């Protein structure tokens with residue numbers, strides 16, 4: 001059977017966080033009553049003239065620099081013509097042959113290796129409005145149109161076909177999101193649509209130099225959806241080829257519920273956008289000094305921050321990568337280590353219990369009730385021996401649920417660790433007396449029996465006995481009996 | 482050379498319904514226009530940089546400030562059909 005290689009390229013749209021739209025002074029605020037965030041320009045009324053929002057250009061340059069792109073000296077806007085009611089003008093103002101930026105890249109980690117993914121180009125364009133349908137798009141007799149989003153600034157980031165698996169595509173998108181978020185030019189919220197991703201996918205027999213026919217996949221609204229959709233599509237294409245079939249070049253939509261991709265009916269007979277230069281906007285000649293000024297204000301980006309964590313905090317590369325994956329996570333970590341110097345302990349809690357609970361509640365860290373001070377106070381309670389590591393887990397869950405201080409939880413729930421040797425010794429005696437058979441097993445050399453006895457002591461003290469004391473006292477008693 | 486097929490394609494993209502006579506007429510007219518424009522190709526442009534815009538202007542922009550919005554009644558004043566505050570259009574695709 002032929003071994004196939006997967007080729008993936010991504011086209012990512014990112015909404016820029018400006019106050020006003022790209023070519024008019026209407027607000028970019030999310031939501032609002034239908035058709036209230038509009039003016040004659042974004043409604044495409046006759047006789048109006050678009051004027052570029054300078055902040056859009058600045059933000060786009062900022063993002064492009066963070067993605068290691070070359071900024072064009074000369075750039076212009078073009079009209080992309082298509083008849084679809086999500087844009088009232090029947091064209092979208094975009095950039096065609098002279099995009100703002102080219103030749104960038106970002107690095108992803110694949111199986112512990114760094115892999116560079118090329119970025120072909122970045123251009124600026126206007127977002128389209130929203131169509132609302134009763135029931136499904138297929139059965140609704142008409143469409144309702146809300147133009148509030150029309151004209152919200154977007155950058156489109158086009159990657160090279162450098163990704164070789166759905167996992168790499170996901171890693172690329174996660175890294176792209178992190179970098180853009182670090183630059184502060186977008187929220188990059190996939191669920192609100194401020195980060196959108198389409199994928200071009202093809203497969204070819206391994207070793208072949210030519211690309212196979214590709215399909216374009218749309219409607220993937222989360223990282224997980226992206227990975228699942230791509231995995232499905234790769235399987236589908238390989239199955240078609242193995243049955244002797246051919247891949248049809250087409251656009252397919254991801255059906256999240258069914259877990260499959262389906263062909264979409266095309267908007268236009270053979271995408272014929274008839275691009276031509278936008279006569280209403282004059283060209284951009286981008287000042288090099290301005291570009292350097294913007295470059296100078298770039299914050300520390302995820303890769304630099306990751307390397308600093310490895311060097312400065314002595315963290316394993318894996319920890320450093322996870323902690324810097326989002327700016328919020330990294331900021332939280334740094335607030336913690338400013339209060340408590342054991343970086344690895346902070347990292348363990350953040351990557352362990354904290355991440356687990358955030359995932360379980362589908363939350364990001366900005367909504368976490370546990371402040372860095374509270375987390376580090378809890379770590380200090382452990383260091384002082386007030387609570388054991390096991391009890392800390394209980395305390396942490398309570399902190400996560402209620403936002404209470406760890407000291408208060410320990411007080412209220414009576415979770416202070418028992419470090420009184422006499423008290424523990426008494427429990428140990430009881431446990432040994434009640435489990436004669438297990439004691440016998442242990443003395444015959446069954447090591448597992450010891451763990452059982454430790455468990456019994458912890459159970460009897462509701463987890464509050466100091467584990468080291470329990471271990472030591474148990475051993476002493478067992479060996480003296 | 483523009484053929485009747487080109488005219489049909491462009492008409493479809495522009496959502497225009499043309500009769501057979503109109504297709505014939507536009508094929509002829511479009512060819513005449515392009516033929517006239519052919520004159521431009523006679524110019525020697527070897528040393529002329531490509532032009533993206535006819536005006537000698539560059540870098541016209543505005544600051545990022547929110548301005549006035551159009552009141553909903555005016556927004557929808559020219560809408561052939563509406564539903565609440567939405568424009569109502571035939572379903573496409």
Ligand SMILES: [Zn+2]
Nearest residue numbers: 024026039042
């Ligand atoms: Zn507007």
